[in-house]
Amino acid sequence: MTTIEPPARIGLAGGDVEAPPLSPGQMAWRRFRRHKLAMANAVLLILLFVYSFGGAFVYSEAYANYNDTTKRLQPPSWEHPFGTDTIGRDILARTIYGGQISLLIGITAVLVQLVIGILIGALAGYYGGLLDSLLMRFTEAVLTIPGLFLLLIMAKYFTGKVPDITLLGRTYSGSVVVIVLIIGLTSWPRLARIVRAEFLALKENDFITAARATGTPNSQIIFRHILPNTVAPIVVTATLSVAGAIISEAYISFLGLGVQPPTATWGNMITGSTNYIEGAPWLWFFPGLLILLTVLSINFVGDGLRDALDPRSRPE
Amino acid sequence: MTRYVIRRLLQSIPLLFVVSLILFVLLNNIGDPLTMMGGRNPTRPEDRERLARQLGLDQPILMQYVYWLVGNDWTMIDVDGDGEPETPGRRKGVLRGDFGISILTRGKPALDIIWERIPNTLLLMIPAQIVILVLGLGVGIYSALRQYSWVDNAVTTLSFVGFSMPIFLIALLSIYLFSVLFQRWGLPYLPANGMFDPQVGKTAAQIAKHMILPIFAIAFIDVARYSRYVRSAMLEVMSQDYIRTAKAKGLRRVTIIMVHALRNASLPIITLVGLDLPFLLAGAVVTERIFAWPGMGRLFLDHLERSDGAVVMGIVILLAVAVILSQILTDIVYAVFDPRIRYD
Numbered sequence: 001m002t003t004i005e006p007p008a009r010i011g012l013a014g015g016d017v018e019a020p021p022l023s024p025g026q027m028a029w030r031r032f033r034r035h036k037l038a039m040a041n042a043v044l045l046i047l048l049f050v051y052s053f054g055g056a057f058v059y060s061e062a063y064a065n066y067n068d069t070t071k072r073l074q075p076p077s078w079e080h081p082f083g084t085d086t087i088g089r090d091i092l093a094r095t096i097y098g099g100q101i102s103l104l105i106g107i108t109a110v111l112v113q114l115v116i117g118i119l120i121g122a123l124a125g126y127y128g129g130l131l132d133s134l135l136m137r138f139t140e141a142v143l144t145i146p147g148l149f150l151l152l153i154m155a156k157y158f159t160g161k162v163p164d165i166t167l168l169g170r171t172y173s174g175s176v177v178v179i180v181l182i183i184g185l186t187s188w189p190r191l192a193r194i195v196r197a198e199f200l201a202l203k204e205n206d207f208i209t210a211a212r213a214t215g216t217p218n219s220q221i222i223f224r225h226i227l228p229n230t231v232a233p234i235v236v237t238a239t240l241s242v243a244g245a246i247i248s249e250a251y252i253s254f255l256g257l258g259v260q261p262p263t264a265t266w267g268n269m270i271t272g273s274t275n276y277i278e279g280a281p282w283l284w285f286f287p288g289l290l291i292l293l294t295v296l297s298i299n300f301v302g303d304g305l306r307d308a309l310d311p312r313s314r315p316e
Numbered sequence: 317m318t319r320y321v322i323r324r325l326l327q328s329i330p331l332l333f334v335v336s337l338i339l340f341v342l343l344n345n346i347g348d349p350l351t352m353m354g355g356r357n358p359t360r361p362e363d364r365e366r367l368a369r370q371l372g373l374d375q376p377i378l379m380q381y382v383y384w385l386v387g388n389d390w391t392m393i394d395v396d397g398d399g400e401p402e403t404p405g406r407r408k409g410v411l412r413g414d415f416g417i418s419i420l421t422r423g424k425p426a427l428d429i430i431w432e433r434i435p436n437t438l439l440l441m442i443p444a445q446i447v448i449l450v451l452g453l454g455v456g457i458y459s460a461l462r463q464y465s466w467v468d469n470a471v472t473t474l475s476f477v478g479f480s481m482p483i484f485l486i487a488l489l490s491i492y493l494f495s496v497l498f499q500r501w502g503l504p505y506l507p508a509n510g511m512f513d514p515q516v517g518k519t520a521a522q523i524a525k526h527m528i529l530p531i532f533a534i535a536f537i538d539v540a541r542y543s544r545y546v547r548s549a550m551l552e553v554m555s556q557d558y559i560r561t562a563k564a565k566g567l568r569r570v571t572i573i574m575v576h577a578l579r580n581a582s583l584p585i586i587t588l589v590g591l592d593l594p595f596l597l598a599g600a601v602v603t604e605r606i607f608a609w610p611g612m613g614r615l616f617l618d619h620l621e622r623s624d625g626a627v628v629m630g631i632v633i634l635l636a637v638a639v640i641l642s643q644i645l646t647d648i649v650y651a652v653f654d655p656r657i658r659y660d
Contacts, residue, residue, distance in 0.1 A: 037473075141334040144636045146598055149616065153339070153628065156346045156620055243480065250482050251602055255617060270484060274606055277488055277508070278496045288485035296480035303476075 031308035038304020041297040048294050052099030064093035065262045073280045083282035086272070095286055098264035101172075103294070105180055105265070106246040110238050112184025113245075117191030118234065122222050124192070125199025136196070139189045147186060151248060154182040155257040173263040179252060183245045191237050198230040232309040239305055243298035250291050266291045317651065320659035321644060328640045335636045336410075339629055340381050347623035350419075369395050371419070372407075384416060384629075385409050410633065416626035420619060426626040430615065430634065436511065437599040437611035439523070444531045445596060448538040449589070455539065456546025457573065463551060471543065478540020487533040487606045494529060510608045530607045534600055538592075545588055549581035556580070582653050590646030594638035598631075 022030070033039060068088040076083045082091035124135040142150070155178065162174035202208065203226060211221050246266075252258035253267030261268060266287040273283040350364050350373070368374045372383050372393065388405030395403045408414035415426040459468040491508040498505035506529050507513065512522035553559065554577055562572045601613035608614075612631060619627040651657045 137331065138334065141331055141338065144331060144335050144639050145339070145632060146594065146635050146639065148601055149598070149632055149635065152601070152617070152620055153342050153346065153632070156623075157342045159347070247482055250484075254484055254602065255605060256621075270488075274488070277491050281488075281492055284484070284488050288482060288488065291482050292477075292480060292485055295482070296477060299476060299480050 028308040032304050035304035035307055038300050038307075041300035042304070044293065045297040045301060048099070048290070048297065049103065052096055052103055055093075055096030056100070059090070059093035059096060061097055063090065064097045064264065065089065073276070073283075075280070076282055082286045083280065085269070085283055086276070086280075091269070091282060091286055094264040094269055095266065095290055098266045098269055098287060099290060099294075101176060101259065101263060101265045102246055102249060102267065102291070105176065105183070105249045105259075106242045106294075109180045109183035109187070109245040109249075110241045112180060113187045113191060113241055114234070114238055116184065117188035118195050118227070120188065121192035121195025122199055122227065125196035126203055126218070126222050126226065128200075132196075135192075139192050142186065143189045148248075148251060150186050151182055151252055152255065152257055154186065155179070155252050158182065159257065173260045175258065175260045176263060179249055179258055183248050187241060187244065187248075191234070191241070194233050194237055195230060198233060199226055202226045202229055236302060236306045236310055239298060239302040243295045243302065246291065246295055246298075317648070317659055321648065324644045324647070328644075331640065332633070332636060336385070336629075336633060337381065339632055340384065341377065343625040343629050344377055344380065346620070346625065346628075366395070369393070371417075372405075383407055383409065386411055387414060415630035415633075418619070418624055418627045420622050420624040420627070426630040429627055430612070430630050433610065433612050433615045434597065436609065437613070438596060440527060440530060440604075440609055440611055441534075441596040441599060443527065444534045444538075445592065447531060447535045448542055451535065451539045452542025453546055453585070456543035457550055457578070459543065460547045460550035460554065461573070468547075471547075475540035475544045478537055479544070481537055481540075483533060483537055483600070483602050484606060486536050487530070487603060490529055490532055490536075491606075508607060511610060526607075526609075530600070530603050530609055533603055533606075542585070542588060545584055546581070549584045550577060553577045553581040579653060583650060586646060586649050586653065590642050590649075593642035593645070594635055597638050598635050 066089065068084075071080075071084050071088040072086060074080055074084040074088075080090050080092065082095065085091055085094070120135050120139065124132040124139075158178040158181070159175070162177050164174045165172050165177065199222075208221060208225060211225050216225070249258060249265060250267030250270075253265050254270050256268075256271050259265045259268050269287040270284045273280070276283050350367055365374075370393075372380055372388065375383070383405070384407075387407040387409030389408060391405055392401035393403055393405045394401045407416065410416075413427065415430075417423045418426045418429050421429060455471055459465075459471040462468050494506045495508040496505075507526050508529055509526075511526050512518045516522050558580075559572060559577060562576045567576075597612060599609075599611040599613035601617060603609070604611045604613035605617060616628060616631050619631075647659065651659065
């Protein structure tokens with residue numbers, strides 16, 4: 001594999017002079033560790049994952065969906081630490097299972113975004129010419145439609161078109177797949193532009209000319225010679241996109257066009273709670289706070305990653 | 317410059333064509349608008365067929381798109397269903413300013429419905445944008461000039477919270493604090509719903525009062541975003557040689573910051589404003605839903621939920637035009653602020 005990383009420098013600490021040179025990964029980790037806020041938020045993010053996925057061992061999914069209408073809208077208590085919702089379900093248990101779905105949607109939607117964005121960006125940047133201008137015009141067209149509007153239209157378009165799916169003994173509303181798809185399908189343009197710009201610059205390098213001269217097929221040049229050199233901006237963009245995807249899911253679900261109950265997400269738990277702002281603030285406070293904490297920690301981690309992996313792109 | 321603008325305008329025509337085609341295909345499949353037309357009773361099958369023919373919904377999608385784009389007054393349509401086109405079409409098409417009729421409001425032109433909402437949306441969004449700009453610039457410049465002071469650190473952390481905040485959380489929190497709790501504590505509280513109190517009427521004071529909370533919620537998030545950009549743009553400019561020269565000349569600090577630094581730092585800020593400009597028209601979908609503000613965002617949601625394609629299509633096409641125009645405007649303003657930029 002070819003890289004254009006500069007030769008690794010000797011570690012900065014005085015005692016390290018004798019140590020072997022650091023790999024790019026080690027250097028990035030050193031830079032990331034120095035970013036204290038990012039480190040603290042990486043821990044917070046791990047805790048949020050533990051909360052959502054570890055919590056499943058404390059409360060069963062059946063309990064999260066169990067409703068007792070005699071216990072509607074109860075304020076937080078020992079029995080129900082986050083209170084109960086409008087039909088008497090335990091909000092704490094629902095934030096656990098809702099968190100799983102919200103986090104999974106955030107990650108898988110970004111995977112969809114990565115596949116589309118990298119493919120379009122790489123093809124446009126590598127081949128150039130007519131293909132480039134066609135793909136970029138299409139990218140521009142998608143960017144011309146305000147994001148949330150496009151998301152809502154697509155959510156409405158796919159409503160009811162995907163059946164429920166059962167995976168690992170649990171049934172997921174088909175709307176989960178829809179949300180993942182539409183967030184992926186609408187969020188790739190920015191990534192495609194970044195990847196294209198990287199490809200445009202990298203393909204002029206001598207090692208690409210060398211690869212061509214030795215008869216390396218185009219697909220190998222794209223995926224084995226150029227793509228590994230664009231990892232830094234892609235990782236940073238993808239991390240920040242997870243935060244964006246979680247917020248997008250929350251907005252669509254909040255507006256009632258997203259994931260449908262009984263599958264809980266942090267977003268759809270808040271749907272309808274606007275009628276209970278006064279009477280039952282715990283309905284919207286806890287899921288809302290969890291969304292904020294998750295997005296906040298991902299943004300901090302993404303910021304730290306940018307400093308660590310891609311120091312040149314820093315605007316300051 | 318004129319040539320550049322004309323070229324950009326011409327380039328936007330195929331762009332809008334692609335955008336409208338994508339949207340048309342999507343909106344053609346968002347549900348059955350005819351179900352809603354019978355009011356309380358389900359639409360009868362014979363009515364359904366007649367309505368579909370009248371509205372052109374029985375045509376293949378490509379034909380529907382042509383009707384939407386250029387109208388159908390140049391041809392005959394088949395209304396009675398005998399296979400013989402006999403009635404002249406009456407639609408003029410988007411290119412002649414006819415966005416079709418809203419099925420939801422029984423034949424009111426979609427454009428009229430959209431037009432009625434624009435003042436409400438602008439009324440909310442323009443003051444919000446002014447607040448955002450003033451505070452964003454103020455906070456951003458201040459924290460750039462005192463880099464790494466405690467104020468700067470606090471602002472940086474807060475701005476992370478701000479742009480990570482889902483708008484419904486800050487909206488609901490602000491309603492709970494300023495509307496619910498203030499009322500409970502016997503303090504003067506703010507209204508959280510609608511544009512005016514129906515018992516008082518639509519007076520300027522009422523509307524202003526109802527604007528405070530939605531503007532606060534919108535501004536909370538966007539001030540964070542703006543101040544971050546302003547801060548980093550200012551930091552970059554302040555370390556330039558020409559600023560040192562200005563200082564060496566003994567210019568007043570205010571002059572250096574406001575004239576020499578800010579003008580050079582303004583390009584990224586203009587980009588940001590240019591990106592947000594279309595949203596003055598688009599309104600704020602989530603915020604308008606929460607505060608029951610009768611603007612564009614709510615209009616879009618109401619008509620999307622009930623599958624009223626003409627209105628939804630009209631709103632998004634207008635927004636796409638606004639996006640393109642504000643991009644061109646941004647480029648023009650660039651050249652005004654930075655004479656080094658020339659478009660040839």
